[in-house]
Amino acid sequence: MLNSISERRVKVKDKYKLYLEVPEKEYLVTYDRNVSVENARDILWQYLNYHQDDGSVENVEIKHDKNNHSINIEADLLYMGNDHTTGRYTPNYLRDEKELKH
Numbered sequence: 001m002l003n004s005i006s007e008r009r010v011k012v013k014d015k016y017k018l019y020l021e022v023p024e025k026e027y028l029v030t031y032d033r034n035v036s037v038e039n040a041r042d043i044l045w046q047y048l049n050y051h052q053d054d055g056s057v058e059n060v061e062i063k064h065d066k067n068n069h070s071i072n073i074e075a076d077l078l079y080m081g082n083d084h085t086t087g088r089y090t091p092n093y094l095r096d097e098k099e100l101k102h
Helices: 024-030 037-050
Strands: 006-012 015-023 056-065 070-078
Touching (some): 015 024, 015 037, 024 070, 037 070
Antiparallel strands (some): 006 015
């Protein structure tokens, strides 16, 4: 799924607006038809980790564009004051209940 995501970034003052467009079919199968901010955050972290991007994510929004057959995710990316992170992110659907509680 990560390879089929379209990305656009717009610089706004001290942050970037990140827009991701995910193919509807891939998203709905992966997330059991649940269009939610929690799942949008999960995709954002996977996507940023995959591209080795250390941006901090804020103000996540998600919209299902049924006419365009896509799931659109919008978020703010902040880089000022970030510490380089080396942790590896595991997507929610690959984590067990114990891991999800942390």
